Every structure is written in structure tokens, then in C-alpha cells.
Amino acid sequence: xxxxxxxxxxxxxxxxxxxxxxxxxxxxxxxxxxxxxxxxxxxxxxxxxxxxxxxxxxxxxxxxxxxxxxxxxxxxxxxxxxxxxxxxxxxxxxxxxxxxxxxxxxxxxxxxxxxxxxxxxxxxxxxxxxxxxxxxxxxxxxxxxxxxxxxxxxxxxxxxxxxxxxxxxxxxxxxxxxxxxxxxxxxxxxxxxxxxxxxxxxxxxxxxxxxxxxxxxxxxxxxxxxxxxxxxxxxxxxxxxxxxxxxxxxxxxxxxxxxxxxxxxxxxxxxxxxxxxxxxxxxxxxxxxxxxxxxxxxxxxxxxxxxxxxxxxxxxxxxxxxxxxxxxxxxxxxxxxxxxxxxxxxxxxxxxxxxxxxxxxxxxxxxxxxxxxxxxxxxxxxxxxxxxxxxxxxxxxxxxxxxxxxxxxxxxxxxxxxxxxxxxxxxxxxxxxxxxxxxxxxxxxxxxxxxxxxxxxxxxxxxxxxxxxxxxxxxxxxxxxxxxxxxxxxxxxxxxxxxx
Amino acid sequence: xxxxxxxxxxxxxxxxxxxxxxxxxxxxxxxxxxxxxxxxxxxxxxxxxxxxxxxxxxxxxxxxxxxxxxxxxxxxxxxxxxxxxxxxxxxxxxxxxxxxxxxxxxxxxxxxxxxxxxxxxxxxxxxxxxxxxxxxxxxxxxxxxxxxxxxxxxxxxxxxxxxxxxxxxxxxxxxxxxxxxxxxxxxxxxxxxxxxxxxxxxxxxxxxxxxxxxxxxxxxxxxxxxxxxxxxxxxxxxxxxxxxxxxxxxxxxxxxxxxxxxxxxxxxxxxxxxxxxxxxxxxxxxxxxxxxxxxxxxxxxxxxxxxxxxxxxxxxxxxxxxxxx
Numbered sequence: 001x002x003x004x005x006x007x008x009x010x011x012x013x014x015x016x017x018x019x020x021x022x023x024x025x026x027x028x029x030x031x032x033x034x035x036x037x038x039x040x041x042x043x044x045x046x047x048x049x050x051x052x053x054x055x056x057x058x059x060x061x062x063x064x065x066x067x068x069x070x071x072x073x074x075x076x077x078x079x080x081x082x083x084x085x086x087x088x089x090x091x092x093x094x095x096x097x098x099x100x101x102x103x104x105x106x107x108x109x110x111x112x113x114x115x116x117x118x119x120x121x122x123x124x125x126x127x128x129x130x131x132x133x134x135x136x137x138x139x140x141x142x143x144x145x146x147x148x149x150x151x152x153x154x155x156x157x158x159x160x161x162x163x164x165x166x167x168x169x170x171x172x173x174x175x176x177x178x179x180x181x182x183x184x185x186x187x188x189x190x191x192x193x194x195x196x197x198x199x200x201x202x203x204x205x206x207x208x209x210x211x212x213x214x215x216x217x218x219x220x221x222x223x224x225x226x227x228x229x230x231x232x233x234x235x236x237x238x239x240x241x242x243x244x245x246x247x248x249x250x251x252x253x254x255x256x257x258x259x260x261x262x263x264x265x266x267x268x269x270x271x272x273x274x275x276x277x278x279x280x281x282x283x284x285x286x287x288x289x290x291x292x293x294x295x296x297x298x299x300x301x302x303x304x305x306x307x308x309x310x311x312x313x314x315x316x317x318x319x320x321x322x323x324x325x326x327x328x329x330x331x332x333x334x335x336x337x338x339x340x341x342x343x344x345x346x347x348x349x350x351x352x353x354x355x356x357x358x359x360x361x362x363x364x365x366x367x368x369x370x371x372x373x374x375x376x377x378x379x380x381x382x383x384x385x386x387x388x389x390x391x392x393x394x395x396x397x398x399x400x401x402x403x404x405x406x407x408x409x410x411x412x413x414x415x416x417x418x419x420x421x422x423x424x425x426x427x428x429x430x431x432x433x434x435x436x437x438x439x440x441x442x443x444x445x446x447x448x449x450x451x452x453x454x455x456x457x458x459x460x461x462x463x464x465x466x467x468x469x470x471x472x473x474x475x476x477x478x479x480x481x482x483x484x485x486x487x488x489x490x491x492x493x494x495x496x497x498x499x500x
Numbered sequence: 501x502x503x504x505x506x507x508x509x510x511x512x513x514x515x516x517x518x519x520x521x522x523x524x525x526x527x528x529x530x531x532x533x534x535x536x537x538x539x540x541x542x543x544x545x546x547x548x549x550x551x552x553x554x555x556x557x558x559x560x561x562x563x564x565x566x567x568x569x570x571x572x573x574x575x576x577x578x579x580x581x582x583x584x585x586x587x588x589x590x591x592x593x594x595x596x597x598x599x600x601x602x603x604x605x606x607x608x609x610x611x612x613x614x615x616x617x618x619x620x621x622x623x624x625x626x627x628x629x630x631x632x633x634x635x636x637x638x639x640x641x642x643x644x645x646x647x648x649x650x651x652x653x654x655x656x657x658x659x660x661x662x663x664x665x666x667x668x669x670x671x672x673x674x675x676x677x678x679x680x681x682x683x684x685x686x687x688x689x690x691x692x693x694x695x696x697x698x699x700x701x702x703x704x705x706x707x708x709x710x711x712x713x714x715x716x717x718x719x720x721x722x723x724x725x726x727x728x729x730x731x732x733x734x735x736x737x738x739x740x741x742x743x744x745x746x747x748x749x750x751x752x753x754x755x756x757x758x759x760x761x762x763x764x765x766x767x768x769x770x771x772x773x774x775x776x777x778x779x780x781x782x783x784x785x786x787x788x789x790x791x792x793x794x795x796x797x798x799x800x801x802x803x804x805x806x807x808x809x810x811x812x813x814x815x816x817x818x819x820x821x822x823x824x825x
Contacts, residue, residue, distance in 0.1 A: 056702070077704025092699030094692050096762030105692050106703045107685075114683035 007032050007195050008053075008071070008084070008164050013062035014219075015048055022048040023059065024219035030164060030195040035186055037206040037227070038199045040216035041239055041401075041429035046199055049216070050168055054086035055079030067163075077106070085157030086166040091149035095142035100124040102141050103156045127155045131185055147178035154185060165189060166197040171205055172426055175290035175455070183209050201429060202456075203232050215239055240431050251441050253465050256280025259331075259449045260418050262301060265310035270296040271473040274310070278418065278449045283440065285464025286453040288493045293473040294453045295337055298420045301451075302334040303327040314418065331417030333357075335407050335424060337453075344407060346396035350388055351377035353395050353406050357414045380409035385435060401432030408436065412443065419443070420451045425459060437463060457486050469493050511756030511764060514807050515771040518754075518800075519778060526782040533785045540664065546777040547666035548573070548729050552744065553751040553769035554670070554677050555721035558714040560752050561681075563694040563761025564619035566608060566715065567745045569722040571630035572601050574741025576726025578634065580652075581643030581736050590649045594727060601723015602716050604630055609715030613708040627745065635738050643736040656731035666728055670770065673721070677766045690714055694761025750797055751776055754804045775800070 008030040015023040023045050030036055040046050051057045052064065055076040064071040072078045079086075093102050100121045101108065108115040109123065124137040133151050135144075141152065150170055157165045167186075171179045186209060189196050200206055206213060207227060214224040215238040223238050258277045265274040271293035278284045286294045300307040306322035313319065314330040324334075344353055354377040377391045384405040388398065395403060404424070411419060424440070425433045440463065444450055454460045460467055467479045469492040476492050527533040552569050559566045576597035583593045604626055611622045645653065655665045681687045689710045693700045700707050730736055749759075755772025757764025776797055783793050 054702070055704075075704065076702055080704060088702075092696060092702050094695035094699060094762065096695040096758070097691060101688065106689065106700075106705045108688055110685070114679070115685060115688060117683075 004031050005068070006030060008064070008066050010049070010052075010064045011062055013049070013052065013059045013064065015052065015057060015059045021219055023052070023062075025221065026062070026216060026219060027221040027224075028214055029224070030197065032163065032193040032195055033190055034211045035190050035196045035198055035209055037210040037213035038197050038216065039203075039206065039213055039235060039239055041431050044216040044239070044429075045219035046216055047168070048219075050086055050166055050197075050199070053079065053084050053164070053166055055084075080160050080162075083161060083163040084166070085160060085162035085164070087150060087153040087157065087168065087170065089168045089170075089172060091146065091153050093141040093144070093149050093152055096140055098138050098140055099128075099135060099144075099152055100137040102152055103127070103137075103159050107160075123159070124155065127158050131155065131158070131188065133181075133185075145178075146173045147175075147182065150174075150182065151185065154189070158189075162194065164195045164197065166199070168199045169201065170198070171200055171202060173290075177289070179205065201433075203235060206235075207232070236430055239429070250462060251445055253283070253444060254281045254447075255465075256447060259315055260301075260451075261311075261313045261316075263311050263313075265297065265300060265307055265312065267296065267300055267305070267307040269473075271300075271470070271475075274475050276468055276475070276478060278451060280417075280447050280449055281444055282465050283444050283450045283452055283463055285460040285467040286451065286470065287457065287460045287467050287489050288470035290455060292470040292493065294470050295422055296473075297470070298334065298422060298451060298453055301327075302332055302420060304334070328414065333411040333414055333416035333419050335411050335419070335421040337422040337426070344395050344403060347394050349392045350381070350386070350395060350398070350406060351391040354380050354410050354413060357410050376413055380406075380413055383412075384409050384439065401428035404428050404436065405432070408439065416448070418449045418451065420453075422453045423455060424452065425454070425456070457489060461486060461489070511758075511808075512768040512771055513756075514804065515755045515768060515775055519771060519775050522775070522778055522782055526785050530785045533782070536662065538781060538785070540659075540662070541781055542774065542778050543667040544664040544732070545780075546774050547664070547670045548725060548732060549744070549747055549751055549777065550667075550670040550770045550773040551673055551725045551728060552722055552748040553755070553773045554673055554766045555718045555725070556748050556752050557677075557681070557757050557764060557766045557769045558687075558690060558718045559619065560749075560757050560759060561694045561761055561764055562690045562711060562714055563697065564612060564711070564714075565623060565749065565759075566605075566619065566718050566722075567623040567749075568604055568608060568626040568630055569718070569748060570741045570744035570746075571627045571634060572604050572719060572722045572741075573725050573729055573744065574736070574738075575630055575634040575637075576600055576723045577729040577733075577740050578638050578641075578643055578726075578736040578738070580649070580726055580730050581647045582638075582641065584649045585643070585647035590651055593649070594724065597723045597726045598720045599723070601726075602720040604723075605716040605719020606712065608719065609712035612715065613711035631738075631742075638738045641737075643730070645734040648730055648734050652727055652731040653734060656734060666732060669728060674766050674770050681766055686710065686713065691762055694758075695763075747776065747797075748773075750801050754800050756804070756808070758808060759805070772804075 006029050010026060010028040013023050013026040026045060026049050028049065038046055048057060052059050052073065055074060055078055058074040064073065066082055066084070072082060094105060097105065103124045104120050109120045110116055111119065121137050128135055128137065131151065131154070135148060135151070141149065144152070154165070170182055174182065186196050186198065198210055210227050212224070213227055213230065213235065215222050215235060217239060257280055259280050260278040262274055262276050266272045274297050276284070286298065288294050296305065299305045301312050303319065303322055303324040303326060311318050314332065317330065319330055320326050351373045355373040358376060374391060381388065381391065386405055387402055395406060408424070425436055440450055452460065452463060461484055465481050467484045467489065468475060469477045469479065469489055471493055479488065552573065556566060556569065579600065580593045580597055583596060584590065608619065608623050608626055611617045612619045658665055660668055689700070689705045692705055693707055693710060697707065729740065751772035752764065752769045753759055753772065754775055755768035755770065757769055779796055780793055783790065783796065
């Protein structure tokens, strides 16, 4: 291959926030026509690096050059004009505006002094067509699936003729079908000579999609190579800086009596005839594609949503439907799927978030004991091995992995009999992931019954004693640990006739 | 997507339907309601609230609010009368009115955009501050008809093809503001800011400057509206414009300008204003005690917000593969 000129080069970038050195010698070199994986644990500095490219942050020292010229930093608009587009983990579309306007927002196409809507619709339609995505450019963005929102963001990047397109964990919330579409879009971009940066925690995706990879740790680049030159375990070792002994520390379960019994549970339009039992000390997995009804079932069991018929009983006692408070006093706890929206009060402190579920126990003479709050928080911070400066810090300032630990902690603090975790390790790094897994395994050993919903098949296979597979709202099988192989679960989840 | 579901998305539609149903309904019960003089009363009476509602739309689409407009319009209507009775030309006093409004708007905008204070509180404060200054300046004085510039008196009394000039002013403003809101980049930025403020920053919209600009525009238009108010009432005192701001916000909401920001048009705001004015007259025509008018306005607001919520949850989610079925 002839030597190519790099399109973007970051050398020795440093950036500090207060006392925290977020970037400490980050280096990244991108070439046109490649898909480049940016890897690293949460808190390794990937987000800061991305934001420097997006023009949100200015680096303190080091250089960024684009096509050999210095990259104008510190302005999001300037970054776009120079041809760098960043697609954030949570897409930032404007829900009330049409897709066409979303693509051109802030730089709407004009005829003379006025915005030319017709032209904008035509151009946007053309771009959607080029990517082979069938979306009505005149619909508003509200109600778009996350996958479709990302597509709009990509179209936006194309409309500015971006040379560098950065995608921050784009697959975290996608089903496998959607991931495939995203991959083909990414390859299209590569073939058009874009440099695509792909941030993901799923190494299988990295191997399937990327040409090159750069690994970051503690704000610095620790290595960069062709994907074909490295193995999965090498990458993990680079990311963690140590050997991760076992990703899914599974211990032999000590099964007790049945604690949760679900019979003939139905909810119109969501799921039908769900039947299963969970024993004390058991980890019960829920597998299936996104949208197969897994989350809906566990939400109904916990009582956040109602159901039409069937029953849920804990220790032989029937729970009244649609009452989460009853479920909680019966010993159920739910760690929801989206920690940002459902699980955490982002601007509040670690202490408040950890103790919120046990406030009643902390009240003395109608007042919440601040000391009690701190004690609870400290206890769980230790158990969870939380990384924090002060328990009074706002949760939104922590990394994703640490946030997830707090969500877990706040529910474990209620000392539940049955813990339901929905996507417990989504978007968190391998190191934290294995800590979460170890924590769950330990709790199960102590007699906790755990229901685990997860889109990551290796996680379910590695952790669960039994696995319930769902497809389009139906329970298609309950597999024992021995029976469950990834091929079997995939073919059950995707439907007969589809070969994995 | 069929015609019906597309029509349901038009945010002004409920207001228009309400307008039509109440007009026809009242007229069927009391045929005198169909007389041209009632229509004239509605159009004549609505001009002030309509203009203020147009101005208010600029800030509401950004997910902000400006409560100071009632004090501003009252103050400038007084100033216009007071200054012209001292011999200043109409052009000069109108410029003063616009500048006073713009200055209050600039203060609001600065505090909201650059100090990050909530607009509800900031403009509540400037509502009192402006009214307080007004009370000082206007203590013991009342503007009477002889002090009103003759051009304004003429505008207040005359019609073009049977349509009151004051309403025509509102319509012209609506068309101009409507085109700007739909077709200028700066105004489109206001919608983006209201729809998703943090994303607006990320795409490089100068959010602070835009917020400041919108508040200044709202203030300036509200200040100029003082002339319309003076033309209508031919008098002004420290009581002028008292409590008008809430009626203005109500008109916007009823007309489909989302209080959560991001959507709504000046056309809708005017429809909302007309609807509220029409109800006032309709209640009279139906022999219902005037007392009920306020209650009906309240019910309309709740109805409008409820409908808005219902319609926005009905927006179809996209299919996994992006195909619209």
C-alpha cells in the first residue's frame, strides 16, 4: 500500500479539569478511508479526547492538526466547518424540528436572506437516499428510535462533508439488526474516504468492523495498531493495564426455595403467557432481541407497569399489580435499564442517591439524619469500590461505570430478596463490568435471587443459572446453564429458520 | 400518513376549530352574534393582546417567558401620551416607546442568557420594577384624549374596508413576524434552543446572543404596542396594562405555542388571542354572567395543554429499520 497522508493528528494532548488530568499525552492518528476503534475503560479520557475534536474543549498543551494545518479549537461550529463531526452517545437532535431541519440546524440552506425549505428537504432526502435509509424528512424527530436518531446525526455529518466522523459508543443501545445497519453505513462512509472513529466497549464489534485501533488508559495513548495484529486478550490487557482473570466469575449456586413465581402473565401488545419461577440464590437470565418484551416483563413484575392477566407471587403471596411500592415491601428491587432517566438523580450527591431507597430508616423526628445518609453511602461505596472524591459530589460528574455501581448500591441497600437488573453493564468498561459481575455473584451466594436482563449474550451465558428466551413478546424457552449455547439462544431469539 | 393524522399535527388547528365552533354555536343560539358589529368588536378588542402574543411567541418557543410585557406596554402607552402632549413628534415618541421596551428586554435577556437566571423570576421582577418606575413617573397624571397624538386617535377610530386599523396592524405584524420566524436562521435558532438547549450549544448556535436578541425583540414590540393601546383607549394611567401578561401567555398556549418550547407559530398566538376575545363576547351574548369568563379561559388553557400532550404522545415512534409504514 502506498504511504498515505494522515487526515487528523493529535500529538501529546494534555487537558486538566481542576485537579484531574483527563488527558495526559493522548495521541491519535487518523487516515482517510479507515474505521478506527478508540478503546479504553471508562475514565480513560476518551470522552475528553472526543470533546476536544468536537470543539467543546481546548487542550492545554499538545497539538492537533487537520490535513497538516493546525486544527482551530474551542468552537463546535469551527470544528464542523473544518470537517470534524462528533456523534454523541446520546444523540442530540431537536425533537420538535423536522429531520430536514435537524440535518441543517444552525446553518439552514438559504435563498437570498431567507431559509429555503424546499431546497433543504430535497438535499436531505438525497443524503438519506445515498445512505439507503428510508425516513420521511418532513417528520419531526420526536419519537425516532435511537438507531434512527444516530442515522440523522450521520446524515448531518455527511451534509457538512465531514472528513472525520467520530461515533461515541453508537451501538450501546441498538439491537443486533440495527447494529448491522449501522455497520454497513460506517463501511459506506469508509469507502467514501472518511476517517471514522468508532468508540465501543464491545470488542466483538471492534473486530468485526474496524481496521485499526488506539487504546487509551489514564488519559494517555498506550498503543495503536492494525486490528489484524492484535488479539482480544491483548487489547483487554492494554486497556486495563493488568490481566483480567475472568470476565464472568461464576460460582456454584446454592439454591433455596422458590421466592418468585410468575404465572400466565399477559399484557396486551407487549407480552403473553410468561411463566417461570426463581429460587433463592439463583441468577435467572432473560435473553432476547431488543424489543422482544424482556424489559416490559420485568417492569410489570416490579409493578411500574400494569398487566392484563396472570399473577406474580413472592414467597407464595400474590402481589397486587401495578404497585411498585407493594413489590418493594415484598422484597423486590429493580435496577432499571436507563440509569440516566430512571435510576439516578444526576445533579444530587452520591450520598443522597445511595440512601434514597432507605430514607425511611434514616428519619428521626421527621428529619432525615445527614449522618445516617453518609454512613449508608460510605458502606456501599466501600462494597462497590466506588471511585470518588467526596460523597457530596454530584453523581453526574462520575463516570458511567461508577454511576452504574451507585444504582446497584442504592437498591442493594434495601436488602432485597429478589433483585431485577436490566442491562446491568451497558456502556461500562470491562474492568468495572467484571466487578459488577463479581458483586452479583457474591450476592447470589448469600441467598439473593437475581433476575438479569441483558442484550449481551456472553454476559447472560456466563452469569445465569437458567435462561428464559423471549421472542416478539413470547416466552420461547427456558434453558438450563448446560443447555444454553450462544447458537441456541440466538436461533431461539431470532426465530426458527434464521441461522446465527 | 393519511390526511387526518397529518392535519392533527397542525398545532393551530384546535384553536381554529374552537374559534369556528364557538362562533357558530353562539350565533345559532343568539343570531345577533352573527352581526358585523360583533365581529368588529372582536377584531377591535383583540389587537393589543394579539400583538403582545406575537411578541411573546419569540421567547416562549425558546422555553422562556416574559411577564414584564404588561408593565412595559402600560408604561409606554403613558409615555407616548405624556411626551406628545409636551410637543414631541410622533416619530420621536414611538422611538422612545420602542427603546424603553428594548431596554427592559435587554435587561431581561442579559439576566437570563448571561447570568443563567430563570426567565420566570427575572421577568416577574422586571414586571414590578417597571410598574414601580411607572408609578413614580406617572403619579397623579392621567393621559386623556386631548393629549393623544391625533394620528393614533384616527387609527383607533377608523377602518379599512370595515376592518379596524388596529387589527390590520396586528395582522401585518403577524405576517412579517411569521415570515421571519419561519424563514430566518436566527429565528430558527430560537426553535432549536427551545427544543433542546444543550444540543443547541453543541451544534454551535450562539445560544446566549439569541436569547438576548429574542428578549430585546419581545420588549421592543411590546413597547411599540403601547401606541396601539393608546389608540384603542385614548387614555392611559398607572393602571394601564395591569395583569395583561397572563392573558398574553394564555393566548399563546391556547394557540398552540408550546410552553415547553420548540414549537408554535405567531399565527397560532393570534388565533389564541382571538379565541379568548371571542369567548368574552360570546359569554355576554349567551347571557352567562361575566364571572364565568375567567373560568372558561382557565378551562381553555388546561384543555389546550391537555390536547397538546395527547397529540405529542401520539407521534408515531419510528420502526426499528427506519421504514415508515
